Amino acid sequence: SQQGEEDPQALSIQEGENATMNCSYKTSINNLQWYRQNSGRGLVHLILIRSNEREKHSGRLRVTLDTSKKSSSLLITASRAADTASYFCATDEPGNKLVFGAGTILRVKS
């Protein structure tokens, strides 16, 4: 089952622009995580935001969480070609499972 659903499915932008990806989920959560996956590689953890947090920053990444809307967003500022990857949100379901969404494919054109 997929708890988190990312939107859009694919995003193509120019280098230097900002990229925003959204994640919606269905049940209450303890935390939400974002991961990046480069083609042919494993997933790499980007950031974790807890349910009692509203915003978190890490370098060029900004994550927001709105538990009332059951949604989160990942903003990548000043994108680079190296940011080209798939981005996944993951939520911890009741029963202690970490479930991943379908992902957003980001392409940054140089």
Next chain:
Amino acid sequence: DAGVIQSPRHEVTEMGQEVTLRCKPISGHDYLFWYRQTMMRGLELLIYFNNNVPIDDSGMPEDRFSAKMPNASFSTLKIQPSEPRDSAVYFCASSRGRVAKLFFGSGTQLSVL
């Protein structure tokens, strides 16, 4: 630390054969997860272990799939007999604590012909 190590990196086998995937988690991590990734179904959690004990195997698709963790530094995922629909990338991940970030291996690309 070398990170999570999976082997083999690629596996091509014929339908009906037994397949064994291997994983070495990061030392000190007490949780180990097996995921399967396909274009159609995305990332699916198959099973996870805590301190070498299987906690939830509800994601294991069929009895053909089995997983073991005989010690803290080794886990296997076995498919017997394999079928073409098992073709996917299988990832192993480990973490320190349940509510924690996962460290993924590079995955095993399995092709069942």
